[in-house]
Amino acid sequence: SAKAAGRRQWCHYRPALQAGLVERHELNENLDSAIAEAAFHLYYQPIVDLRTGDLVAFEALVRWPHDRRGMVLPDEFIALAEESGQIVPLGAWVLERAAEEAAVWHAASSAARAAAGLPPLRVNVNVSARQFRDAGFVDVVRHALDSSGIDPRTLVLELTESVLMRRDDRLRADMDTLGDLGIGLAIDDFGTGYSSLSYLREFPISLLKIDKSFIDGLGLSPQQHALVEGITRIADTLGVQVIAEGIEHPDQRDLLAAMGCPLGQGYLFAHPMDGPRARALVRRATYEPA
Ligand code: C2E
Ligand code: MG
Ligand code: MG
Ligand code: MG
Secondary structure, X not given: OHXXXXXXXXXXXXXXXXXXXXXXXXXXXXXXXXXXXXXXXXXXXXXXXXXXXXXXXXXXXXXXXXXXXXXXXXXXXXXXXXXXXXXXXXXXXXXXXXXXXXXXXXHHHHXXXXXXXXXXXXXXXXXXXXXXXXXXXXXXXHHHHHHHOOOHHHEEEEEEHHHHHOOOHHHHHXXXXXXXXXXXXXXXXXXXXXXXXXXXXXXXXXXXXXXXXXXXXXOOOHHHHHHHHHHHHHHHHOOOEEEEOOOXXXXXXXXXXXXXXXXXXXXXXXOOEOHHHHHHHHHHHHHOOO
């Protein structure tokens, strides 16, 4: 068509964009074979109790080891995989793998944790809007639970506000089904999207992750402080646990703990780590309490 021809021509005069398209195409093909070969890695970042420092959960974060590009971070390929639909098989792999890994942590630590009065470790898995809307998604979750054998209460799905925005019947039904399975549902990056506390009342949400951008402003701006404290209070009243994301400084942790924020995650505690390091941490946290 004329439009396509026009676009081609426009690209012709913009080599950078053209290179971008070729690169995207190549990345898409690379992604296809990576998905086929399950050539991804999961890294795990601790989520801790801000009062006691206890390890409570790990968030699974996908990495793509690429021949030429090194370890590619999700920001560079998740959006691409969402556009192409490749996120559906990739996301299913992530869920299965994360649940299998959680089963290993549970075998190593649940008994000792129970003796210490701690619940089993949870695993948080990110789910994108496209993946959630796929007709097979609930079955993928069921399958990950069945094949790993983990207690559904130890699986948490992290959903962004973009998933919850379209409040249609299908979304409500799926959220209720997932809630009934017994898994936890978290709102990720709270405050960056179409933030609405009414999501907490409309859906069976059990966790709220306050975005790093709010945590960055703690101690710098009284307004920011009041906002985080207010969200924490409201969430607590509704039986929703707050996780503060991106904690990098001890004073941020102290302010959050003082305002009653129960959980936190960030470089202050640990960077995302590979599977063997996470297993070693599980054993350390279980058998050598600080
Ligand atoms: P997210 O779910 O909000 O994950 C938190 C991101 O913040 C991670 O980046 C983590 O490494 C980073 N982070 C944690 N603590 C700190 C800190 O103290 N300071 C700073 N500057 N950053 C911190 P990562 O691993 O690069 O992931 C980026 C995003 O990619 C994730 O944001 C999530 O939206 C997406 N993602 C990652 N894995 C998956 C996946 O398996 N499926 C889907 N659909 N999305 C994923
Ligand atoms: Mg997340
Ligand atoms: Mg987040
Ligand atoms: Mg984020």
